[in-house]
Amino acid sequence: MNEHAPVPGGLRLADLRAGPNALAQHYSRFDVANRLPLTGHSHQAWPDVAIDGQLAAFTDAAAELDGKWDRAADKAEEVRDGYRALLGDPDGELALGASTHELLVRFLSGLDLCGRRRLVTTDGEFHTVRRQLDRLAEAGVEVVRVPAEPADTLAERLAAEVDGRAAAVLVSAVLFETARIVPGLDGLAESCARWDAELLVDAYHALGVVGMPIHEQGLGAAWIVGGGYKYLQLGEGNCFLRLPRHADRFRPVVTGWFSEFSARSQRPGAGEVAYGSGAARFAGATYDPTSHYRAASVFEFFRAQGLTPAFLREVSLHQNSVLADAFDELALPPELVTRDRTRPRSDYAGFLALRCAEASAVRASLARYGVYTDHRGDYLRFGPAPYLSDRQLRDAMAALGEVLRVGRGTGGVTLPKSRGNG
Known part of the structure; x- marks a missing residue:
């Protein structure tokens, strides 16, 4: 250094x-x-600038009434740009949510858990994944938990559990208890691709302290979930799900009405449920945009300070x-x-x-x-x-x-x- x-x-x-x-x-x-x-x-x-973002959210709401949502959409895009820079994914499609759990549930609801009833994960995942998969196991989904330690061989041991029964593998880029970086995720991604299984990587404990250029790391076809409550200083309500290119074939069962904004040519209720394209496919519903105003201010602060x-x-x-x-x-x-x-x-x-x-x-x-x-x-x-x-x-x-x-x-x-x- x-x-x-x-x-x-x-x-x-x-x-x-x-x-x-x-x-x-x-x-x-x-x-x-x-x-x-x-x-x-x-x-x-x-940082002190966070309060400027929160006040701006109030000011826009007071001045624009329902028109505030156009400005809120601009702030949401600034937040996506902040995450894109961290992921080295300038054209990435990112769905935003208040929590990683909200986004995880939408992802899981898009899997074919009737045809492929196996989910592969580790015993070292954060509670968001652990608890939800525990409940799915009670409902009859086969959940395979691979010991997180030793971390050096974790990706390889996860890959060995992937076969035609597996719908997805869920693993952290950094283990939340110990801060240990999990190596070899590119090899795991290749194994998932061979079996047509999805790979979801939790990057929450990486962003802001470990580089996550996903394409360089062989994770371009992976789903990436994370947020800014920890190292990025964005506060609550600022999480994302990065979608791979093949996400447009997904039809999540848990779906918010915001997904209809880009599918308005299809009348709601007329036949099959319509989805927006790209990140809109995993959109939620009405939310408090204050979090995005705050996050946009903090991302700008990081840029100005050279962080x-x-x-x-x-x-x-x-x-x-x-x-x-x-x-x-x-x-x-x-x-x-x-x-x-x-x-x-x-x-x-x-x-x-x-x-x-x-x-x-x-x-x-x-x-x-x-x-x-x-x-x-x-x-x-x-x-x-x-x-x-x-x-x-x-x-x-x-x-x-x-x-x-x-x-x-x-x-x-x-x-x-x-x-x-x-």
């Missing part, structure tokens, strides 16, 4: 490492310069290395907390996952120290963000050392006696 190499917009890695971080001034409402928010993989702060996918990856790798090094310097007992050191940080995405004896209790104690993290099972997760300085990252990790040492002595975190805290 070259700390002194400028990027478009003038920012350098050195500007973000220093205190105060050069970006922090643009997040005054979240007060990131005076807090230690390490939930960047779950909820990042919004390109390549620079964001550089920042993410640096910040996670700072956290990992600071953790190692604590030399805490591995039976209490440890991290995976078998792979380089470049094999991970946007956060540092620590296996922790009492992750939930440690998270709560850290919050009392003013350090905001989260946990999934026995993983304690530290998620940095571009507006944090190196000093803030080291201070957050130092608090972990204090919490665990206090817990072993004077009663901070209650640790199990069988793990050596006496």
